[in-house]
Amino acid sequence: MAKKKPAKTAKTAPVQKSAPKASVKTAPRVMKEEQSSNLYEGMIPLARLKDKDTYRHVVSLLVDNEAGVLARVIGMIAGRGYNIESLTVAEVDRERQLSRINIATSGTHQTIEQVKAQLGRLVPVHVVRDLTDDGPSVARELALVKVAGVGDKRVEALRIGDIFRANVVDSSTQSFVFEVVGNTDKVDAFIELMKPLGLVEVSRTGVAAIARGAAGIEKK
Amino acid sequence: MAERAMTLDTTDTDSEQLYVGARLVLKALEEQGVEVVFGYPGGAVLPIYDELFKQNKIRHVLVRHEQGAVHAAEGYARSTGKVGCVLVTSGPGATNAVTGLTDALMDSIPIVCLTGQVPTHLIGNDAFQEADTVGITRPCTKHNYLVKDVNQLAQVVHEAFYVARSGRPGPVVVDLPKDVAMAMGRYVTAPRRAQHKTYNPRTKPDPQAVAAAVKLMASAKRPVFYTGGGIINSGPRASALLRELVNVTGFPITSTLMGLGAFPAADEKWLGMLGMHGTYEANLAMHGCDVMINIGARFDDRITGNLKFFAPESKKIHVDIDASSINKNVIVDIPVIGDCALVLEEMIAVWKKQRYQADQKALKTWWRQIEEWRGRDCLHYEQQGKIIKPQYAIQRLYELTKKRETYITTEVGQHQMWAAQFYRFEQPNHWLTSGGLGTMGYGLPAAVGVQMAYPDALVVDIAGEASIMMNIQELSTAVQYRLPVKVFIINNKYMGMVRQWQELLHGGRYSESYSETLPDFVKLAEAFGCVGMRCDDAAKMDDTIKEMISIKRPVIVDVVVDQKENCFPMIPSGKAHNEMILGAQEKAEKAITGEGLALV
Numbered sequence: 110m111a112k113k114k115p116a117k118t119a120k121t122a123p124v125q126k127s128a129p130k131a132s133v134k135t136a137p138r139v140m141k142e143e144q145s146s147n148l149y150e151g152m153i154p155l156a157r158l159k160d161k162d163t164y165r166h167v168v169s170l171l172v173d174n175e176a177g178v179l180a181r182v183i184g185m186i187a188g189r190g191y192n193i194e195s196l197t198v199a200e201v202d203r204e205r206q207l208s209r210i211n212i213a214t215s216g217t218h219q220t221i222e223q224v225k226a227q228l229g230r231l232v233p234v235h236v237v238r239d240l241t242d243d244g245p246s247v248a249r250e251l252a253l254v255k256v257a258g259v260g261d262k263r264v265e266a267l268r269i270g271d272i273f274r275a276n277v278v279d280s281s282t283q284s285f286v287f288e289v290v291g292n293t294d295k296v297d298a299f300i301e302l303m304k305p306l307g308l309v310e311v312s313r314t315g316v317a318a319i320a321r322g323a324a325g326i327e328k329k
Numbered sequence: 330m331a332e333r334a335m336t337l338d339t340t341d342t343d344s345e346q347l348y349v350g351a352r353l354v355l356k357a358l359e360e361q362g363v364e365v366v367f368g369y370p371g372g373a374v375l376p377i378y379d380e381l382f383k384q385n386k387i388r389h390v391l392v393r394h395e396q397g398a399v400h401a402a403e404g405y406a407r408s409t410g411k412v413g414c415v416l417v418t419s420g421p422g423a424t425n426a427v428t429g430l431t432d433a434l435m436d437s438i439p440i441v442c443l444t445g446q447v448p449t450h451l452i453g454n455d456a457f458q459e460a461d462t463v464g465i466t467r468p469c470t471k472h473n474y475l476v477k478d479v480n481q482l483a484q485v486v487h488e489a490f491y492v493a494r495s496g497r498p499g500p501v502v503v504d505l506p507k508d509v510a511m512a513m514g515r516y517v518t519a520p521r522r523a524q525h526k527t528y529n530p531r532t533k534p535d536p537q538a539v540a541a542a543v544k545l546m547a548s549a550k551r552p553v554f555y556t557g558g559g560i561i562n563s564g565p566r567a568s569a570l571l572r573e574l575v576n577v578t579g580f581p582i583t584s585t586l587m588g589l590g591a592f593p594a595a596d597e598k599w600l601g602m603l604g605m606h607g608t609y610e611a612n613l614a615m616h617g618c619d620v621m622i623n624i625g626a627r628f629d630d631r632i633t634g635n636l637k638f639f640a641p642e643s644k645k646i647h648v649d650i651d652a653s654s655i656n657k658n659v660i661v662d663i664p665v666i667g668d669c670a671l672v673l674e675e676m677i678a679v680w681k682k683q684r685y686q687a688d689q690k691a692l693k694t695w696w697r698q699i700e701e702w703r704g705r706d707c708l709h710y711e712q713q714g715k716i717i718k719p720q721y722a723i724q725r726l727y728e729l730t731k732k733r734e735t736y737i738t739t740e741v742g743q744h745q746m747w748a749a750q751f752y753r754f755e756q757p758n759h760w761l762t763s764g765g766l767g768t769m770g771y772g773l774p775a776a777v778g779v780q781m782a783y784p785d786a787l788v789v790d791i792a793g794e795a796s797i798m799m800n801i802q803e804l805s806t807a808v809q810y811r812l813p814v815k816v817f818i819i820n821n822k823y824m825g826m827v828r829q830w831q832e833l834l835h836g837g838r839y840s841e842s843y844s845e846t847l848p849d850f851v852k853l854a855e856a857f858g859c860v861g862m863r864c865d866d867a868a869k870m871d872d873t874i875k876e877m878i879s880i881k882r883p884v885i886v887d888v889v890v891d892q893k894e895n896c897f898p899m900i901p902s903g904k905a906h907n908e909m910i911l912g913a914q915e916k917a918e919k920a921i922t923g924e925g926l927a928l929v
Contacts, residue, residue, distance in 0.1 A: 149535035151652055151664040158660045173527065176475065181467060188468050219656055226653035232472040232492055232528045 157218045165215040166241040167248055167318045168225060171326055173233035174200050174208040181231055182210055191224050192216060195315030213316045238326050240318045248318035252296045257284040258307030266306040273299045350479045350510040351376040357486035359386055360519050363414045365405060365781050367398040371418025372458060373445025376510040390781060390810060393802035395422050397774035399429020403438045404778025407761050408736055410564055412493050415442040420458030428768060430500045431469040435765025436587060437562055439498035441489045448508035449477055462504045471499030479514030487519040496530030497651040498562055530650060534667030534675055542646045542663045543679040549620035550691035552580040558587030559625020561757045563669035568757040570673035577680055579687050581699055583611035585626045586749055587764040594753035604632040605900050606746040609707035610699055615640055616906035624648045625669045628658040638905030648672045707898045707911055708750055717867045719819045719890040723751040726817060729874045734786045736779045740772040740796030743825035743896045748791040770799030773816060777803055780812040794820040794847055804857040807883040815877055816885045818850060821892045829895045854885035865889035902928035
């Protein structure tokens with residue numbers, strides 16, 4: 110698979126200007142010399158397979174939007190004991206009845222390859238793409254963060270919200286609900302800062318991710 | 330179910346003619362070439378049974394338990410290479426089928442199982458005999474469908490057959506609500522071109538992968554072929570090509586339990602089965618090889634033993650149609666994704682085209698080593714006196730049936746391993762056993778399925794007295810359809826493999842593994858309308874077997890064998906190939922300890 114160059118226009122959300130650039134703990138990409146031995150389908154360099162470190166990956170699937178498809182995907186992952194950090198699903202093409210599922214998972218390269226192969230053989234799955242391995246990608250999630258407090262804490266929460274370019278989407282005299290968008294690290298960092306300032310609860314969407322560049326998920 | 334009609338590249342519809350849903354199902358089955366359906370009726374499938382009654386193209390075999398229906402269909406499928414077909418009712422009908430479906434999934438057997446369902450408007454209401462069949466069977470099928478629109482019914486059935494037989498075969502469930510089976514709808518013919526919008530598994534290998542694999546093979550000094558059920562699933566041509574490849578290379582070959590018969594046991598390059606109860610020579614060849622060529626096997630834990638010490642000095646080639654089998658348990662050097670027959674064909678072509686020659690000098694040394702291992706005669710046993718050794722019973726059965734067209738099925742346990750060791754298969758599709766799931770009760774219904782496909786063949790279920798009780802009711806099916814299956818019970822009054830493990834691992838505390846109250850199998854056979862025989866004298870073994878063969882009716886032979894015999898060789902759980910126990914005298918020295926105890 111050819112690596113895609115990052116598109117210049119990739120800065121989609123203005124909030125990202127100040128945000129840290131890397132969206133996930135990216136696994137080391139396949140090196141050039143490794144790629145040269147990557148001669149044929151299914152061939153994965155041994156050094157990668159034998160690497161016992163775990164990495165976080167975001168895997169995107171295009172699936173038929175039919176009854177039970179999500180259960181099929183989740184059931185396979187749970188049944189085989191793989192780890193899901195987050196999972197998002199929504200219809201993305203109404204005419205063709207396609208949904209996109211983004212799975213954030215972590216594991217060794219061997220495990221991740223297994224996850225992808227197991228997903229790939231599910232009948233309603235059109236495409237499986239490893240957005241971490243297959244070139245640069247952007248990943249975002251949205252969180253609604255409720256913070257309650259008065260006085261200095263309230264002011265401080267609002268100030269930090271500003272720094273993170275979070276929108277206030279609900280307010281009472283005692284509380285705010287912030288809407289913060291960004292990669293997982295940024296959202297985590299924001300929530301962490303809110304803890305001493307009266308964090309009440311959080312609702313997160315999980316990761317939505319897409320490859321950079323002109324090519325779509327269905328084009329290799 | 331949304332817009333499924335476009336899923337397959339369907340050609341044309343059968344004009345504007347409307348049919349009742351149940352009729353549509355049968356039309357689709359007919360078009361898919363189904364000749365036999367194994368099933369059991371019930372409220373939710375009555376419309377389909379009514380249509381079955383009105384036709385005579387498809388035969389229905391009434392089993393006595395739905396698990397038996399699936400195993401029978403498995404037996405039919407594995408012996409013929411066709412897709413097996415099952416029809417059961419909703420609720421308990423479907424849940425009873427689950428063990429069979431899981432068995433078929435583990436052993437990659439193509440099955441289409443039609444399950445009745447309560448009418449669509451009652452789904453989710455806890456209706457009588459309602460179960461969430463698609464939910465329950467999702468993890469134990471390759472794929473499943475709930476049909477909610479009668480106009481998609483024929484289409485879904487065609488797709489189910491396509492999915493069941495394509496790629497790595499497996500079971501597919503089609504759940505049919507009763508109202509859909511009774512509604513009027515249009516028929517859609519099967520697509521002429523098998524092209525699915527999402528599921529198109531790769532069958533033709535990447536030529537570069539094959540080239541790399543063959544090059545590695547040619548450089549081997551201590552090669553071994555390790556083949557599996559994938560060769561059988563690929564069809565008889567794969568077996569023929571395997572024989573050719575083994576001949577042109579001159580490499581030794583071993584096989585998993587599921588792959589027996591793909592390569593003739595009479596050939597001198599055959600090392601016997603490998604794995605936990607495999608032969609000494611096969612396991613040591615695996616342990617000592619420098620190039621392992623896995624064709625259609627999946628590095629199952631029964632095969633590999635302790636992964637840390639599995640073939641430590643080898644480079645591994647893995648040919649599999651299922652990409653998810655590759656690098657799952659064992660990391661391999663050269664993966665080849667494709668159908669075994671197509672890969673083997675390409676391998677032979679490349680070997681010949683490149684004029685590759687095996688390193689004859691190294692190969693000769695390797696074979697000398699293997700002959701030395703063979704010289705241990707690891708399957709040796711002593712048959713002395715009147716008490717029948719189980720190995721002797723099976724060996725005599727083999728000798729007296731080998732010249733006939735004989736199909737062997739088994740249950741699960743010691744008898745199964747002895748059958749694998751002592752019955753020697755020359756052809757594929759003649760050996761049917763539950764490998765992956767290890768389902769006791771598989772053998773008798775599977776034999777029913779085989780005998781339906783080959784009415785004139787000799788079909789023998791080598792059974793244990795405990796296993797046979799799990800689906801004994803299928804004797805009634807055999808009698809009803811005049812299927813002369815032979816049940817050859819190796820009766821040691823113990824769940825033998827459980828007893829063996831208790832002896833080796835649990836200090837001889839035989840907890841619940843002794844069968845206190847076994848039936849009189851002779852009378853039992855007679856009660857079912859079969860012929861019952863008993864043999865407890867080694868001198869009478871041959872006569873008993875000959876008589877069994879001569880009877881053209883279902884027969885139970887109760888072979889009373891030595892209760893203490895254990896199945897050796899054995900790689901204790903958690904141990905490596907080169908740590909196998911060869912016989913009783915060795916077992917004390919190589920006691921299973923530590924983490925091996927926790928393994929199954």
